[in-house]
Amino acid sequence: MEENQSTQNQQHHLPPDKLQMNKPAPYGTSSSKRAFCTFLTIFLLLIGVTLLVLWLVYRPHKPHFTVVGVAVYGLNTTSPPLLSATLQFNVRIKNPNRRVSVYYDRFSAFVSYKNQAITPQVMLPPLFLEKHSQVSLSPVLGGTAVPVSVEVSNGLMVDEAYGVVGLKLVFLGRLRWKAGAIKTAHYGFYGKCDVLIGLKKGFVGQVPLLGNPPCNIDI
Known part of the structure; x- marks a missing residue:
């Protein structure tokens, strides 16, 4: 108790x-x-x-770039280490998405040979591709001499003598996707288009495309 x-x-x-x-x-x-x-x-x-x-x-699919035509208006390799080239490419750009549009806000291109630029980088106008649409571009690249290595100068002279030249058209830029009222952030993209053209020294004008596989686009 x-x-x-x-x-x-x-x-x-x-x-x-x-x-x-x-x-x-x-x-x-x-x-x-x-x-x-x-x-x-x-x-x-x-x-x-x-x-x-x-x-x-x-989910957006990568755009499709295809080179459908090339014209050469000048290719001077006789003043090393400078090289002067003027080329025009006809490029088809396709948006394969049925529900998503694409903005190309910054867009530039240049031409390279053996992984060295043979034209200055040129800014291209901004693009907007609607859903499942395509557009054609015909940029003229070059016109200004650029420094290149001896390997590039000699390689181009040999290829011209043979009649077949392998070039690479390179695209750089930033794009956005648009679905309805929603726009994504900017994505950097890098595109490379490997082309084989039939070209003899001194020829000016449209050249035959001997090989133009679809361009490789990285985003």
Whole structure:
């Protein structure tokens, strides 16, 4: 009896905050937390599934670049280490996406031979391609002499004498995708188009395309 009475007296003398801590948490509070966690989990899962479906439906495919014509208006390799070339390329650019448009905000091109530029880099006008559409460009590149290695000068002279020259048309730029009212951030892209042309020294004008596989586009 004395022990029970002592215990009761100790409980009566506990501070109010400690008495409050000893009380069990109300059932309603724990139930509300579980309901909130369940709702949050389901909500996040629904958002994830929605984003996955939208990505599968609207995921953009890379644009297609194809060189369909080349004209040579000048190719002077007789003043090493400088080389002067003037070329015009007819390029078809296609947007293969049926639900996504493409903005080309910054766009430039140059020509290389044996991985060395033989024309200065030229800025091209911005482009906008609607869904599943295509456009043709005919940029004239070159006209200004650029320094090149002896390997490039000699290689071009040998190829001209043989009648077949391998060139690479290079594109650089930044693009954005547009789906409905949503526009993505800018993505850098790099395109290279390997072409084989039939060219004899001194010839000026449209040259035959001996090989023009689809351009390789990296985004």
